[in-house]
Amino acid sequence: MVMLVINELREYIFGLFLGVECSENVVDYSNLKFLGTAFFVSKRGDAVTANHVIPDRPLDAKERI
Numbered sequence: 001m002v003m004l005v006i007n008e009l010r011e012y013i014f015g016l017f018l019g020v021e022c023s024e025n026v027v028d029y030s031n032l033k034f035l036g037t038a039f040f041v042s043k044r045g046d047a048v049t050a051n052h053v054i055p056d057r058p059l060d061a062k063e064r065i
Contacts, residue, residue, distance in 0.1 A: 011040075012039050012040045013037055013038070013039045014037065014038060014039070014040075014047075015034060015035075015036075015037055015038075016034075016035040016036055016037065016038055016049060016053055016065055017032040017033060017034055017035060017065070018032070018033045018035055018055065018059075018063060018064075018065055019031065019032045019033070019063070019064050019065075020060075020062050020063055020064070021062045021063075021064050022062075027064055035053050035054070035055070035065070036049060036050060036052070036053030037049065037053070038053070
């Protein structure tokens with residue numbers, strides 16, 4: 001059995017936050033809400049997270065994940 005050892009998990013796992021855009025492409029970091037984590041599953045940037053991490057409602061016009 002081959003065992004894969006990942007040396008730097010920080011390269012693959014990242015946090016998902018909900019924030020409000022205060023101007024174009026600028027998020028107000030003082031009001032971020034931690035939603036959960038996700039992790040990369042390919043070298044193309046594909047990522048996976050659990051269903052309960054993603055809000056179950058449409059985002060408001062200025063909300064960003």
